[in-house]
Amino acid sequence: xxxxxxxxxxxxxxxxxxxxxxxxxxxxxxxxxxxxxxxxxxxxxxxxxxxxxxxxxxxxxxxxxxxxxxxxxxxxxxxxxxxxxxxxxxxxxxxxxxxxxxxxxxxxxxxxxxxxxxxxxxxxxxxxxxxxxxxxxxxxxxxxxxxxxxxxxxxxxxxxxxxxxxxxxxxxxxxxxxxxxxxxxxxxxxxxxxxxxxxxxxxxxxxxxxxxxxxxxxxxxxxxxxxxxxxxxxxxxxxxxxxxxxxxxxxxxxxxxxxxxxxxxxxxxxxxxxxxxxxxxxxxxxxxxxxxxxxxxxxxxxxxxxxxxxxxxxxxxxxxxxxxxxxxxxxxxxxxxxxxxxxxxxxxxxxxxxxxxxxxxxxxxxxxxxxxxxxxxxxxxxxxxxxxxxxxxxxxxxxx
Numbered sequence: 001x002x003x004x005x006x007x008x009x010x011x012x013x014x015x016x017x018x019x020x021x022x023x024x025x026x027x028x029x030x031x032x033x034x035x036x037x038x039x040x041x042x043x044x045x046x047x048x049x050x051x052x053x054x055x056x057x058x059x060x061x062x063x064x065x066x067x068x069x070x071x072x073x074x075x076x077x078x079x080x081x082x083x084x085x086x087x088x089x090x091x092x093x094x095x096x097x098x099x100x101x102x103x104x105x106x107x108x109x110x111x112x113x114x115x116x117x118x119x120x121x122x123x124x125x126x127x128x129x130x131x132x133x134x135x136x137x138x139x140x141x142x143x144x145x146x147x148x149x150x151x152x153x154x155x156x157x158x159x160x161x162x163x164x165x166x167x168x169x170x171x172x173x174x175x176x177x178x179x180x181x182x183x184x185x186x187x188x189x190x191x192x193x194x195x196x197x198x199x200x201x202x203x204x205x206x207x208x209x210x211x212x213x214x215x216x217x218x219x220x221x222x223x224x225x226x227x228x229x230x231x232x233x234x235x236x237x238x239x240x241x242x243x244x245x246x247x248x249x250x251x252x253x254x255x256x257x258x259x260x261x262x263x264x265x266x267x268x269x270x271x272x273x274x275x276x277x278x279x280x281x282x283x284x285x286x287x288x289x290x291x292x293x294x295x296x297x298x299x300x301x302x303x304x305x306x307x308x309x310x311x312x313x314x315x316x317x318x319x320x321x322x323x324x325x326x327x328x329x330x331x332x333x334x335x336x337x338x339x340x341x342x343x344x345x346x347x348x349x350x351x352x353x354x355x356x357x358x359x360x361x362x363x364x365x366x367x368x369x370x371x372x373x374x375x376x377x378x379x380x381x382x383x384x385x386x387x388x389x390x391x392x393x394x395x396x397x398x399x400x
Contacts, residue, residue, distance in 0.1 A: 001026045001098065003058050005396040006050040006087075008042045009380065011388035014352075015130045017322050018042055019380060020083075022090040024058055028097050031379055032090030033324035034082040034293040037130055042393065044083040050395035053087070059098065061091045065299045077271035077294040088297025089328050089376075096375030103328065103376055107302055107335040115333045117344045117368040118170030118214060119163055120320050121148035124347045127320070133218055135177050146347035156199035157206030164211055167365040170239065170341065172214035175199050176229060180220035188225045193232055200236040212239040215262070219246040219269060223255060230260035240265040240287050250282050257284035265289045268318040272296055276304045280311045287340060291318040293325045298332060305336040314340035323353040323360055327376045330361045330368055342368050355387050356380065 002025045009019040018038035022030040034041055053064060065088055073080030096103050104110050125139025126149060140150050151159040152173040163171055179192035188196075203213060215238050217226065226244040233241070242265040244256055257264055263286025270276055271294060279285050288308040292301045305315045315338055317329035326344060333339040349360055359371035359378040371377035384390055 001028070001058060001094075003054050003056055005394050006045060006054065007392060007394045008045055009384075010038045010042060010391050011384070012391070013388050014128060015039075016127065018086065019322075019324065020045060020086040020090050021380075022058060022087065022094060024094060026098075028094050029379075030058065030090035030092070030094035030097070031324055031376065032086035032088065032093070032293075032297070033322045033328075034086040035321035035325065036082065037079065040079045041083045041086070044079045045087065046393060046395045046399075048080070049083055049087055051400040054395070054397055054400055058091050058094045061088065061095065061299055064088075064091065065297065075272055075275060077269055077291070081271040081296055082294055085293045085295065085297040085300075088299050089292065089324065092298045092328070093375040100374045102370060102372075102374060103298065103331040104334045104370060107298070107332065110334050111337045111339070112334055114367040114369040115330070115339060115342050116170070116366060117168070117342045117363055118172055118212070119148065119168045120172045120216075120343055120345045121152045121159065122320060122345050122347050123147045123149045124351050126345075126347070135181055138177075145351055148347055152199050155202070157202035160203045160207045160211050164207060166346075167367075168346075169210070169366050170212035170214065171203075172216050172242070172343070173199055174216040174218060176215075177218060177220060180217075183225075185221040185225065188229065193229065196229075197232060197236075200233065200238075204236055209237060213237075214239050214242060214265070216242045217244045219243040219267075221245055223252050226256055227259040230256065230262070234261040238262045242289060243267050243269065247279075250279050250284075253279075253282050253284035257286070263287055265316065268294060270295065273300055273303045273307060276307060280307065280313070285311065285313060288313055288315045289318050290315060291321070291325070292328050292332065293321060294318075298328055301332055302336070305332065305338060309336075309338040314338050316340045317342060319343045320345055320348075323349070323357045324376065324378065326353070327357075327361055327370060327378055330370050331376065333368075334370060344368055356384065358382075 005023040007021040020032040131137040175196040265287040268291040333342040
């Protein structure tokens with residue numbers, strides 16, 4: 001079997017999403033996905049990846065991953081790694097279809113058939129546009145259904161009760177972001193701190209400790225205010241603190257970890273197992289959060305998970321991006337013995353995710369599992385062009 005063509009697919013209505021279809025000469029097509037600045041990653045895939053992989057065996061997954069590591073961009077979650085990640089996910093999908101096995105089985109087998117999931121409390125339009133990770137791009141109030149971001153800011157207790165009635169026993173919120181933008185993360189006023197703590201007060205008053213609360217900081221804070229916030233969260237028994245500072249000076253995490261009552265969760269923003277090795281070597285790592293579409297793909301993610309296991313630490317794959325990454329992440333979570341929990345966004349999988357693909361991971365009673373079938377268990381919807389403005393681009397042997 002040889003790779004015949006690389007096809008990228010993106011839609012105008014969700015400009016951060018990019019899919020990669022890897023076509024083979026045996027008629028098997030694998031599907032991958034990444035997120036953020038889709039046109040930039042698309043160009044990289046056609047300019048750099050396609051000439052290096054067309055005509056090669058798609059089942060030489062580790063060799064192809066190694067050969068795509070370039071002179072620049074190998075350490076980050078930049079366009080190169082995002083493109084490589086999407087391509088790698090597609091190769092695992094091909095592997096599954098070629099063998100008739102789900103990806104979780106190929107990764108080493110099922111350690112469990114389902115895993116606990118938590119709800120990231122975004123709304124349907126969260127980070128919809130290519131404007132970056134800013135509060136202006138949070139889409140607050142833009143969606144009618146499952147507006148969980150607006151809910152945690154204004155009626156967090158009611159939201160917690162609603163999630164519990166839905167079987168969800170953990171929720172992730174980020175009420176400190178607006179305050180961070182006011183000072184570029186250098187300080188937080190007493191008034192802003194009090195306001196940001198209100199959702200935690202409401203949740204604990206409404207449901208007590210029946211729901212776990214993860215706190216997302218989006219790497220927006222400098223060290224000293226981050227430590228102050230961590231101490232202020234102590235009464236609320238938060239489950240983890242995610243990316244409290246930017247992950248460019250990992251040694252600083254030691255001071256944060258000493259001040260924080262909750263373990264650090266980090267980081268979806270890191271690319272490659274070498275970056276995660278440096279994180280683990282700080283001694284401050286807690287929950288190892290990785291994003292399959294930003295760290296190097298399933299190949300890299302499974303190595304990061306194994307490395308975390310050697311440190312006796314859990315992994316918790318990130319997904320607040322697209323349906324293919326959710327499926328791939330869930331396959332990893334069902335395989336990795338040290339997987340703790342799988343992120344999901346009900347505002348996504350109950351609304352627009354369903355329009356994009358033929359199947360989705362099933363969420364039931366607070367647990368998530370993969371769709372049935374070989375590979376990832378899903379494909380792009382054949383009706384994608386009816387609901388969205390679709391742009392496709394193909395590179396084949398004649399183009400390179």
